[in-house]
Amino acid sequence: MKQINNILEHFGSTIILCIRSFYYLPTLPRQWHRLIEHCYLIGYTTFPIVAILSFFIGSVLALQAGYSLEAVAAQDFIGALVGLSLARELAPVMTSILVAGRVGSAISAELATMKVYQEVDALVTMNIPPERMLVMPRLVAVLIMMPVLTICANLIGWVGGAVIAQNVDFIQLDTRIYFDGIRNFVTFRDIVDGLIKAEIFGFCIILISCNVGLRTVGGPREIGGSVTRAVVISLILILILDYFVTNALMKI
Amino acid sequence: MEIIERASIGLKVENFSKSYDSVKVLNDISIEVEPGEIFVIMGPSGSGKSVLLKHVAGLEIPNNGRILIDGKDISDPKTRTQVHMALIFQAGALFNSMSVFDNLALYPREHRLYNKKTLRGKVMKALETLSLEDAAEKFPSQLSGGMRKRVAIARALVMEPELILYDEPTSELDPTMGATISEIIADLRAEFGVTSLVVSHDRDLALTIADRVAILMDGDLLEVDTPENINKTENPRVKDFLNPVIDIKNPRFKKKEYSR
Ligand SMILES: Nc1ncnc2c1ncn2[C@@H]1O[C@H](COP(=O)(O)OP(=O)(O)OP(=O)(O)O)[C@@H](O)[C@H]1O
Ligand SMILES: [Mg+2]
Numbered sequence: 001m002k003q004i005n006n007i008l009e010h011f012g013s014t015i016i017l018c019i020r021s022f023y024y025l026p027t028l029p030r031q032w033h034r035l036i037e038h039c040y041l042i043g044y045t046t047f048p049i050v051a052i053l054s055f056f057i058g059s060v061l062a063l064q065a066g067y068s069l070e071a072v073a074a075q076d077f078i079g080a081l082v083g084l085s086l087a088r089e090l091a092p093v094m095t096s097i098l099v100a101g102r103v104g105s106a107i108s109a110e111l112a113t114m115k116v117y118q119e120v121d122a123l124v125t126m127n128i129p130p131e132r133m134l135v136m137p138r139l140v141a142v143l144i145m146m147p148v149l150t151i152c153a154n155l156i157g158w159v160g161g162a163v164i165a166q167n168v169d170f171i172q173l174d175t176r177i178y179f180d181g182i183r184n185f186v187t188f189r190d191i192v193d194g195l196i197k198a199e200i201f202g203f204c205i206i207l208i209s210c211n212v213g214l215r216t217v218g219g220p221r222e223i224g225g226s227v228t229r230a231v232v233i234s235l236i237l238i239l240i241l242d243y244f245v246t247n248a249l250m251k252i
Numbered sequence: 253m254e255i256i257e258r259a260s261i262g263l264k265v266e267n268f269s270k271s272y273d274s275v276k277v278l279n280d281i282s283i284e285v286e287p288g289e290i291f292v293i294m295g296p297s298g299s300g301k302s303v304l305l306k307h308v309a310g311l312e313i314p315n316n317g318r319i320l321i322d323g324k325d326i327s328d329p330k331t332r333t334q335v336h337m338a339l340i341f342q343a344g345a346l347f348n349s350m351s352v353f354d355n356l357a358l359y360p361r362e363h364r365l366y367n368k369k370t371l372r373g374k375v376m377k378a379l380e381t382l383s384l385e386d387a388a389e390k391f392p393s394q395l396s397g398g399m400r401k402r403v404a405i406a407r408a409l410v411m412e413p414e415l416i417l418y419d420e421p422t423s424e425l426d427p428t429m430g431a432t433i434s435e436i437i438a439d440l441r442a443e444f445g446v447t448s449l450v451v452s453h454d455r456d457l458a459l460t461i462a463d464r465v466a467i468l469m470d471g472d473l474l475e476v477d478t479p480e481n482i483n484k485t486e487n488p489r490v491k492d493f494l495n496p497v498i499d500i501k502n503p504r505f506k507k508k509e510y511s512r
Contacts, residue, residue: 030364110349118345121311125339126411127332128362 038141058160066171079181096201108230111213260287295468
């Protein structure tokens with residue numbers, strides 16, 4: 001009973017936080033320096049690991065596809081397979097997981113520390129709503145940066161697949177055929193679907209991390225607990241939402 | 253925003269009680285602080301003084317009773333925009349990711365009060381008042397405990413509030429700096445009519461600048477009176493609290509009926 005209560009409370013407070021933060025959206029122009037800072041933290045610092053991961057995911061996809069399609073002599077379709085898997089599923093999901101691990105954890109740790117050491121209370125007494133200063137710029141920043149990161153993940157993953165498809169001896173697929181496959185089978189719609197997914201996941205990650213951080217009470221141990229909780233909730237939510245959002249997007 | 257001549261505001265605590273998980277911390281407290289008054293609350297450690305201030309600042313919700321600032325209930329979100337009040341936290345509560353200068357400048361910047369030059373002037377003046385000119389570019393983690401306390405006070409001064417709540421403003425400071433803080437509190441009242449609610453163990457502060465002193469013990473207000481009368485009190489607990497005699501032969505902690 002207490003568990004259910006807890007979950008409902010988390011859920012409700014997250015929604016309230018979301019509404020309150022967007023209420024302060026008009027103050028964005030005078031918080032542009034914060035927006036840029038968070039764009040930098042979310043986008044630029046996460047980019048290297050997104051690049052590395054998507055390169056290797058693209059490569060492995062090409063390798064697996066080449067191995068499996070060899071039997072049916074359908075290796076020309078490697079490009080299509082890698083392209084579609086990345087654009088529709090792997091690029092948005094992997095990017096979101098990395099953002100949850102790298103950015104979500106950092107945000108929940110920072111906000112939890114501010115809460116525990118009364119910095120948030122100080123903001124409230126100064127009549128500066130924490131949602132305005134701490135949450136809203138981060139939400140906008142993630143909405144700006146998720147598509148950028150996901151597109152980069154797509155492109156780098158495709159290149160990773162091309163490199164493997166050309167150079168592994170039992171595939172040796174010409175790069176032109178590989179990219180023709182991508183061009184013929186991956187539609188604009190596939191890319192956009194992926195970006196919508198990334199946008200939804202990224203937004204949820206940052207919102208949850210902020211909420212968990214701001215609800216922390218106690219000391220150092222609770223700060224650690226909040227970070228873990230923020231990341232775990234984010235990861236579970238990404239996977240659950242992934243199913244439903246994909247399903248919904250297919251029906252539109 | 254234009255600078256308005258601000259009238260002094262009063263503060264009223266009505267039948268306020270608070271308990272944490274069935275542990276009673278404060279019990280039916282009523283206080284009335286007149287506009288422009290300097291009201292000092294003294295009491296032993298753990299008697300609930302910080303809890304009281306947090307509620308007056310509207311950071312927590314009372315179990316019972318209500319708190320009115322300038323006649324407006326602090327639990328109403330609108331009150332915060334109508335009254336200008338600052339709380340100086342016992343632990344400072346500085347923003348650790350900002351330099352001292354930015355800590356002080358945050359309030360005027362967020363509320364867009366001054367242009368750059370005026371802002372710099374106001375911040376530097378507040379820092380000078382508390383002899384912190386050299387610390388402007390430092391970060392809170394690079395400061396001593398007493399410096400942090402002074403930065404917290406300077407941050408409140410920049411806000412130019414009508415009501416300041418001090419949580420042990422002199423506890424970590426040397427005697428001269430403690431005296432300076434007392435002078436600042438008195439001066440703010442004389443010059444701007446600022447109302448002050450001060451929680452302190454500092455007897456000198458209480459006896460020299462306070463208009464009234466309250467003694468808080470075990471969650472109850474024992475006495476509320478002028479400093480002179482408090483000093484002449486007959487209540488043995490208050491007497492012992494204000495003028496503890498250090499008795500090496502018969503120490504307090506070995507007495508059977510030992511209680512603060
Ligand atoms: N968040 C909380 N949860 C549970 N108990 C609390 C909480 N905050 C304060 N208390 C309890 O309330 C009592 C009063 O605490 P408070 O911090 O107000 O003391 P104080 O009078 O300010 O003491 P000091 O002079 O040492 O600062 C203490 O017994 C403390 O344990
Ligand atoms: Mg205290």
